[in-house]
Amino acid sequence: xxxxxxxxxxxxxxxxxxxxxxxxxxxxxxxxxxxxxxxxxxxxxxxxxxxxxxxxxxxxxxxxxxxxxxxxxxxxxxxxxxxxxxxxxxxxxxxxxxxxxxxxxxxxxxxxxxxxxxxxxxxxxxxxxxxxxxxxxxxxxxxx
Numbered sequence: 041x042x043x044x045x046x047x048x049x050x051x052x053x054x055x056x057x058x059x060x061x062x063x064x065x066x067x068x069x070x071x072x073x074x075x076x077x078x079x080x081x082x083x084x085x086x087x088x089x090x091x092x093x094x095x096x097x098x099x100x101x102x103x104x105x106x107x108x109x110x111x112x113x114x115x116x117x118x119x120x121x122x123x124x125x126x127x128x129x130x131x132x133x134x135x136x137x138x139x140x141x142x143x144x145x146x147x148x149x150x151x152x153x154x155x156x157x158x159x160x161x162x163x164x165x166x167x168x169x170x171x172x173x174x175x176x177x178x179x180x181x182x183x184x
Contacts, residue, residue, distance in 0.1 A: 069170035073098035104141030
């Protein structure tokens with residue numbers, strides 16, 4: 041017959057690894073944190089190349105790989121969405137998902153003439169959106 045101590049120790053051995061391994065997708069964001077476009081708004085018509093400034097309130101910017109509370113780095117989502125289970129995964133790095141892991145707060149992008157949707161998403165140290173996600177509204181711009 042096992043003692044209470046042995047049963048408790050066994051349960052602790054089973055639970056402790058789960059408590060220690062923190063899923064990066066669960067990096068918390070503070071209440072009221074917001075990311076937004078400083079120089080663009082929904083419906084704007086612009087000439088290329090497109091200069092974009094990223095705004096952030098309620099959090100700070102830190103480069104990718106730096107795990108610091110209440111910080112993240114910007115990702116620009118072009119003509120795509122990030123939703124559902126994708127919010128628990130690292131944001132891909134491709135032509136539609138631009139990473140600014142160096143802590144950049146602005147960029148210039150070449151976009152083909154026509155309509156494009158843009159959205160900013162703050163990622164944690166490992167490129168995974170915070171919980172809750174810190175995301176701008178999706179805006180539509182027209183490149184002339």
